[in-house]
Amino acid sequence: MSTHYQTLGVSADASAEEIKKAYRKKARKLHPDVNPGPEAAEEFKKVTHAYEVLSDTERRRNYDATGDENGRPQAGFGGAGGFGFSDLFETFFNAAGGGHQGPMSRTQPGQDGMIRVRIDLQDAVFGGEVSTEVETAVTCPTCGGKGCAEGTHPVTCHICHGQGMTQRQVQSFLGPVVSTERCYQCQGFGTIIEHPCHECSGQGRIRDRRKLTIKIPAGVATGNRIHLPGEGEVGPGGGPQGDLYVEISVRSHPVFTRDGDDLLAHVTVPMTAAALGASIPFETFDGERTLDVEPGTQPGTVLTLPELGVTRLRGAGRGSIRVTIDVQTPTKLDEEQRELLRKLAELRGEEAAEGKVNTRGGFFSKLRDRWEEATH
Known part of the structure; x- marks a missing residue:
């Protein structure tokens, strides 16, 4: 059976960017809209699954350590992939109702960002407007943030049955203990995107440049920051934008x-x-x-x-x-x-x-x- 690295056609020490590029290349070729054959559809699922494992830092580390097809460590007692004191405390904490319960939403808030703009001294004296371009995450124009290819939608995960969480029994020095953890198949979402959008690879957002007009208040000086709520990055799944901070730099003037x-x-x-x-x-x-x-x-x-x-x-x-x-x-x-x-x-x-x-x-x-x- 081929490894996930072989499925994507990359080496075991490939970077995250190389893995993403390899997946996009294969996904465009095997996507049902481009290649409707049953063999291509099956290969597309394998490629997507391989990418889901290798694009997740924790799952990839576990996969490299254990070789588990699903990217999770084998149950045991202590050591790598085993059950130790930290697992025991996590088990008790989860059993007490702590941690995330239920499926997570694919729609998450975006991160804040910061840019720097240079203005003329006259704009600092009177105020004004500055137009600039910002490279940031924007909602995918192809899927509108849903992450699915056109005409498709997420399906319920067959491992956790839509709960986003799974339980497993492990052996500790206190005896059998049932641990609740995030579903390794759907990553806790409760659903799986079988046919990701070819533009955003299921993320619901892409990197792009957008124009922005910034109002400069009169009296600003070099080092001042302007807070623009809701002008930051779009979140995963087309989530709400974060905030943007604009740091001001005033150009030198020939006279003043x-x-x-x-x-x-x-x-x-x-x-x-x-x-x-x-x-x-x-x-x-x-x-x-x-x-x-x-x-x-x-x-x-x-x-x-x-x-x-x-x-x-x-x-x-x-x-x-x-x-x-x-x-x-x-x-x-x-x-x-x-x-x-x-x-x-x-x-x-x-x-x-x-x-x-x-x-x-x-x-x-x-x-x-x-x-x-x-x-x-």
């Missing part, structure tokens, strides 16, 4: 950097504009505004434009735009320009070009100076 709810920028002005004063057009996310540079503005001066920053995520109003003024000293002067600057320096008494050393100043330094004067 962010400091909380404020936006920071630098503007470089000529030395003459800093000395004489100027009105400079400045583009913000709300349109053009004017920066009023007062005469005598020093490098590092910060000009503030209130209520033009980032919308507060939890609160009213917006932050400010803070613009730092950088003064540019000319590096290339022609002779006429040099002469004009010399005359300006002469008029201001600065022709010696002497620097001024700033003192540390402050209350304590002045107090120290007075103390030194008094003691000398």
Whole structure:
């Protein structure tokens, strides 16, 4: 008798993905809709049964260890496939009414998922919408989540008779004990899908990409997460979708950097504009505004434009735009320009070009100076 691995045409160390691919290939070839012959139908059942055993991690491990055709360990006392202390406690627990009782539903809730999206700084300031594609589990379009081929339906399991649970008697050091466990034939569902959907292999869902439009609230920052209930994976058997979490990443901006709810920028002005004063057009996310540079503005001066920053995520109003003024000293002067600057320096008494050393100043330094004067 051939093994389940030989039935599927894979090696004994084949991965779960290789087993799935081999099953799909054979199932498409042997499916009753494609090959209606009785021999193909019988072979299709063997292939499906082999896949059910090898696709279940626990059943495959037991099958590899014992060679049991049904993928379950042989009854005995202790050791692999035997009955030990853990089995005894499980037996008592089940006998007391614990654990799952009755057939399980094939329809199960889907898992939650998380994706990351990148947005522009303007979307963080005002909010907006982002369209993206999500790779996730979706309801099988062929069977609508039922998992059965068209025109077929699950049949009652002939082992557990639809109960999803079976009983077996095992020998323990206390004597014969009856253990209730999940049916190895139907995996606890109480029914068997004899003719799985060729698209989803009986799972009721497939992996696919779907478009999603995400509303971005104003004020979000890098690292914030948006919770979208019911936008996660579809569950097995076409079950309800889980939730989706969207992690935000804000792209860098060529002009602005962010400091909380404020936006920071630098503007470089000529030395003459800093000395004489100027009105400079400045583009913000709300349109053009004017920066009023007062005469005598020093490098590092910060000009503030209130209520033009980032919308507060939890609160009213917006932050400010803070613009730092950088003064540019000319590096290339022609002779006429040099002469004009010399005359300006002469008029201001600065022709010696002497620097001024700033003192540390402050209350304590002045107090120290007075103390030194008094003691000398």
